[in-house]
Amino acid sequence: MKLACKSVTVPGREINTLVWAGDDLIDPTKSRRFKLDGTSIDERSYLSFPFDRGLFLQDLEVSWTIVYENRGTKALLFKNSKIHRELNRTFYFAKTYDYPVAFAKTVDGRVVVIYCPDSYDTLQFEDAETGEVLGVKTTSGMEFHSRLAVSADCGHLVSAGWFWHPLGGAWLCSLDRFVGLPSENSKEVEFGFGAEIDSVAFLGNDRLVVSTSSEVVNSEVPANGLGPMQLGVWSLADGKWASIVSIEETTGMMMPWRDWVISFYGHPKAIDLATGAVVHRWDHIYSGRQVGAIELGEPAPPPLALDAERGRFAVAGSEGIFVISLDISA
Numbered sequence: 001m002k003l004a005c006k007s008v009t010v011p012g013r014e015i016n017t018l019v020w021a022g023d024d025l026i027d028p029t030k031s032r033r034f035k036l037d038g039t040s041i042d043e044r045s046y047l048s049f050p051f052d053r054g055l056f057l058q059d060l061e062v063s064w065t066i067v068y069e070n071r072g073t074k075a076l077l078f079k080n081s082k083i084h085r086e087l088n089r090t091f092y093f094a095k096t097y098d099y100p101v102a103f104a105k106t107v108d109g110r111v112v113v114i115y116c117p118d119s120y121d122t123l124q125f126e127d128a129e130t131g132e133v134l135g136v137k138t139t140s141g142m143e144f145h146s147r148l149a150v151s152a153d154c155g156h157l158v159s160a161g162w163f164w165h166p167l168g169g170a171w172l173c174s175l176d177r178f179v180g181l182p183s184e185n186s187k188e189v190e191f192g193f194g195a196e197i198d199s200v201a202f203l204g205n206d207r208l209v210v211s212t213s214s215e216v217v218n219s220e221v222p223a224n225g226l227g228p229m230q231l232g233v234w235s236l237a238d239g240k241w242a243s244i245v246s247i248e249e250t251t252g253m254m255m256p257w258r259d260w261v262i263s264f265y266g267h268p269k270a271i272d273l274a275t276g277a278v279v280h281r282w283d284h285i286y287s288g289r290q291v292g293a294i295e296l297g298e299p300a301p302p303p304l305a306l307d308a309e310r311g312r313f314a315v316a317g318s319e320g321i322f323v324i325s326l327d328i329s330a
Contacts, residue, residue, distance in 0.1 A: 003260055003270050003280055004329040010034050010314075010321040017054035017067050018303035018316055025305055025314055025321060028054050028065045028078060034321060049074060052303070057103040059111050064128055066113070068099045071296070075101060077113065077128065085131060089116050093144065097162060097293045102148035103128075104157070104180045112180035114157065120144045123159075125181040135181040141190040142171035146293035152309060153205040154180065156236060160200045161293050167217060168196040168292040170210060172236075189239070193217055194225030198292055201308070203256035207242065208234040209273070211251040211263075213291055231261070231276055245276035252290050255306045255313055257326055262313060264304065265289060268324065285315050285322045 016029040025034040029051050031043035051067040051074070058064075066087070068075035073094045075087035089099060101115040104125075111128040118124065122138040123145060139145070139159075146161035154177055160170045169192035176183040191197055195212035203209050210233075212226045223240075226232050231251065232244045252265025260270045260279070264287040270280040288301025303316040311326035 001259065001328045001330070004327040005280070006325045006327065007282075008036060008323045008325075009319060010036060010040075010323055011038055012040065012316065012321045013318075015303050015316040015321070017051060018305040018314060018321070019054045019056040019065065020305050020307045020312075020314070021056050021063065022058065025323075026056070026065075027303075028056075028067050028081075031081065036323060047076070051076070052300075053099070055101065055103055057105065057111060059105060059109065062111075064103065064111055066101060066103070068101060070099050071095045071097075072099075075099065075115075079129075084128075087113070087115060087117070090118060090120050092120050097144060098146045100145040100148045100159065100161065102150050102157070104150045104154045104175060106154070106180040107177050110180060114148055114150070116145050123148075123157075134179065137173075137182055139171060139188075141188055142169060144293070147200075149200070149202060150175070151202045151205050153177070155205060156202070156208075157182070158200050158202070158208060160197060166294055168192065168198065168213070168215075168294070170197045170200045172208060172234075187239075189224055189234075191224050191226070191234075194221030195228040195230070196292065197226075199251050199254045201254045201256050201261070203233065203261075203308075206236050207256075208236065209254060209256045209261050210234060211247070211254060211261075213250060231271065231273065233273055243273065245274070247271065247276045249278065250291055252288065253301070253304070255308050257308055257311045258328065260326075262326075264301070264315075265291065268313070268315070270326075282322075282324060285324075286317065287315050 031045035033041040055066040065078040104112040125134045143163045172189040174187045196215040233242045235242045251263040255262040268282040289297030305314040
């Protein structure tokens, strides 16, 4: 199989945040909705705060959105496009690394917000509707939680954060899908301490893709670690690497899809998971130069919206919103 793609440029300028909402793209900070046919709905509702990233979750007839200042403490939780309540993360080094926040959904339909309001090493699990604290977890496997992500089936949580002084790492744990938080016998895995972790992302519900930078931490790589400039696929079921390949270019943020992973360092590019080779580039799209949880790059990444389940991504640019839909060909 070969990777194929379709592209469209949707009119849209001065976008603050960008998330997928079904087949539409929305900028929650300005109540703007963009359709892929080029039409848009603009309610001209502005938030007087520099929120620059967002999350979206559709729960039956209820939509939940979080907008947050990636290098700050403030966030807002929306229910059906209306402000529901304010969220705040711990201030400590908040301007230095990415905001840790994610949604999870239990099998009975409860929506859970995961973030770090009290301490950088402690995850808090809150009922989105009521704000009730369902549980907390202080971790030894991750010091500064960042870039939280939950698998599509809400069975696993990953944190791609860092340790003092600084050292990029990643930590994975299983979630109880009935309550939306780790159980007492939750399985945990620490990655890193070989080379610094650059990025992590779920590939379906049963695999995790992990990339490293060129920074070496230890010459002796632990079983759960990777060497410099490597791309690994971790099997959640087997608890070991399914594959490890060398890469020649920094990945930055990643979106795995089928046999490839889309890397967003500099410009989007598709990397073959089996070989580590770049098989396609979108050099006309600038997607930032962020590496790890701390190194944001200059200028900072533009608003991006990733949809791994449907194999598509969107990047805001000066010419509009670039939308790429992935496909395969014989």
